[in-house]
Amino acid sequence: MVNVPKTKRAFCKGKECKKHTMHKVTQYKTGKASLYAQGKRRYDRKQSGYGGQTKPVFHKKAKTTKKIVLRLQCQACKTSHMHAIKRCKHFEIGGEKKNKNSLY
Numbered sequence: 001m002v003n004v005p006k007t008k009r010a011f012c013k014g015k016e017c018k019k020h021t022m023h024k025v026t027q028y029k030t031g032k033a034s035l036y037a038q039g040k041r042r043y044d045r046k047q048s049g050y051g052g053q054t055k056p057v058f059h060k061k062a063k064t065t066k067k068i069v070l071r072l073q074c075q076a077c078k079t080s081h082m083h084a085i086k087r088c089k090h091f092e093i094g095g096e097k098k099n100k101n102s103l104y
Helices: 038-047
Strands: 003-004 005-012 020-029 067-075 080-087 090-091
Touching: 005 067, 020 090
Parallel strands: 003 090
Antiparallel strands: 005 020, 020 067, 067 080
16 A cells, blocks of 8 residues: 655756755546547547447456556646656555554
8 A cells, every 4th residue: 555645845847946845746637538639539420320339449458556646736836747656556645654663
């Protein structure tokens, strides 16, 4: 399980900063796909009418996890950038820290 703090010091590439500043950490999430993107319009046009499924549907999925992508937003200039970390099954932001003394 990966536990990431809510804020992190990281390098900001923004025009004002160009130095290490505090960043707010959130998890990147893919936005809703647009119905008017060129590929989607082409696909819908091809699918319409008779003839069943026209393009191949992928079934050979091998991975069980996704790579976690962190969205870091600079607290000084509000510029944000992405930072990919390793794969994991359980991920949380700002959870309780583990103590060395406590059992389990």
